[in-house]
Amino acid sequence: MTAAGPAHPIVEAGLERSLAELLLALADDDFVLGFADSEWTGIAPHLEEDVAMSSLAQDELAHAAAWYGLLAQLTGGDADRVAYDRPSTAVRHSRLVDHGRGDWARTMTRRWLYDTANAVRIEGLASSTCRPLADIAVKVRREEAYHLAHGQAWVERLAQAGGESRRRLDDALALVGPDAPSVLAPLESEAALQAAGILPTGSAELLERWTARVEPVLGRIGLGLPPAAPAALDPAMARSGHGPDFEALWAELTSVRRLDPEAAW
Amino acid sequence: MTTATARPPARAALVRAARARLATVVDPEIPAISIVDLGLVDGVTVDDATLVVEILPTFIGCPAIELIRAAVIEQLEPLRADPDSGLERVEVLISFREPWTAARISERGRAALVASGFAPPGSGPQLVGLAPPATCPYCGSRRTVLENAFGPTRCRSIHYCTACRQPFEQFKDA
Numbered sequence: 001m002t003a004a005g006p007a008h009p010i011v012e013a014g015l016e017r018s019l020a021e022l023l024l025a026l027a028d029d030d031f032v033l034g035f036a037d038s039e040w041t042g043i044a045p046h047l048e049e050d051v052a053m054s055s056l057a058q059d060e061l062a063h064a065a066a067w068y069g070l071l072a073q074l075t076g077g078d079a080d081r082v083a084y085d086r087p088s089t090a091v092r093h094s095r096l097v098d099h100g101r102g103d104w105a106r107t108m109t110r111r112w113l114y115d116t117a118n119a120v121r122i123e124g125l126a127s128s129t130c131r132p133l134a135d136i137a138v139k140v141r142r143e144e145a146y147h148l149a150h151g152q153a154w155v156e157r158l159a160q161a162g163g164e165s166r167r168r169l170d171d172a173l174a175l176v177g178p179d180a181p182s183v184l185a186p187l188e189s190e191a192a193l194q195a196a197g198i199l200p201t202g203s204a205e206l207l208e209r210w211t212a213r214v215e216p217v218l219g220r221i222g223l224g225l226p227p228a229a230p231a232a233l234d235p236a237m238a239r240s241g242h243g244p245d246f247e248a249l250w251a252e253l254t255s256v257r258r259l260d261p262e263a264a265w
Numbered sequence: 266m267t268t269a270t271a272r273p274p275a276r277a278a279l280v281r282a283a284r285a286r287l288a289t290v291v292d293p294e295i296p297a298i299s300i301v302d303l304g305l306v307d308g309v310t311v312d313d314a315t316l317v318v319e320i321l322p323t324f325i326g327c328p329a330i331e332l333i334r335a336a337v338i339e340q341l342e343p344l345r346a347d348p349d350s351g352l353e354r355v356e357v358l359i360s361f362r363e364p365w366t367a368a369r370i371s372e373r374g375r376a377a378l379v380a381s382g383f384a385p386p387g388s389g390p391q392l393v394g395l396a397p398p399a400t401c402p403y404c405g406s407r408r409t410v411l412e413n414a415f416g417p418t419r420c421r422s423i424h425y426c427t428a429c430r431q432p433f434e435q436f437k438d439a
């Protein structure tokens with residue numbers, strides 16, 4: 001073995017495109033949500049939440065950077081280029097994350113739905129045959145324990161406060177709830193990823209696990225999980241067809257990069 | 266044939282020397298604690314003429330990591346520059362091969378955290394919500410409340426001691 005030898009391949013030949021699809025879905029969800037939530041910095045309902053939301057947003061962006069980094073290793077590119085230098089139509093985040101942050105109730109409802117779905121997804125990936133992916137999944141899951149506790153506390157608080165809080169929570173759940181399963185919707189390469197053990201658990205099983213976790217929490221506060229929107233479970237639509245909220249967000253989040261793509265930070 | 270590659274006994278001595286030097290590299294945010302006591306240093310190996318140091322970040326994407334990487338390379342430079350070492354390069358690998366957990370913090374590290382006004386995290390893989398109240402680093406009381414699970418950095422939470430009425434931070438167990 002020589003020091004100049006080739007690095008270990010991340011995945012066996014022929015599976016690069018399939019793994020890239022999975023990594024991009026993971027990365028884009030965290031990236032878009034992290035950026036949307038960072039908009040609360042300075043304007044959250046109170047100081048403690050300002051700190052919390054800024055920290056949550058940083059977590060998502062850090063996790064996105066880890067996924068983009070692995071993707072860049074796989075494709076021989078650069079993580080920043082993968083993340084920023086593409087048209088909005090090439091961003092593969094899920095429909096749940098496509099909504100604008102809206103009011104505080106919508107942000108908290110979306111956060112909790114995303115964090116619970118993402119937890120199920122990354123727990124499944126912890127036993128992936130792709131070791132670098134599994135290693136990151138294990139670490140992300142540990143960090144996100146804090147997200148789960150925060151999101152659930154807020155959903156319960158909004159429900160139990162009654163009045164306007166409850167009304168806003170109801171509206172938020174009716175709007176973003178049907179799109180929540182899009183986080184776990186099958187990828188086009190799901191069969192290939194499952195056959196190789198890269199994706200140890202398929203989307204149908206992940207959706208069942210997620211539903212079993214969120215329904216009891218909602219039930220205790222007199223709410224139910226809205227039925228999934230058909231597009232949220234369709235592999236061709238769960239991560240495409242972005243709306244105007246996202247287009248505005250994407251223009252904003254790439255604006256500095258577009259000023260000078262070669263700048264060093 | 267001559268070779269610059271270190272022989273096995275020399276390798277073991279190099280690793281020992283490297284570990285001793287790494288124990289002097291401090292955390293950029295809490296300079297009272299070394300990266301070794303914080304449990305960030307995983308493998309230290311010699312691969313041909315390369316000294317490889319594996320670092321486990323406390324949190325993914327921790328912004329202090331690049332400062333730590335630079336400090337590690339600076340501390341190990343004398344070893345690399347020593348012609349007897351046979352080393353040509355020092356490489357720092359940021360690794361997730363094993364997740365960093367608070368259980369990796371040494372006893373000395375925990376004492377250093379307390380002396381700096383931080384409650385050390387619980388030693389098990391306990392996660393938030395189930396965690397017992399933090400111990401106040403000032404008076405040692407357990408009559409403390411979690412003010413915010415999120416703090417000034419991603420790895421710290423904010424607490425308040427109802428016994429001595431001091432706010433304090435805890436190093437999170439990620």
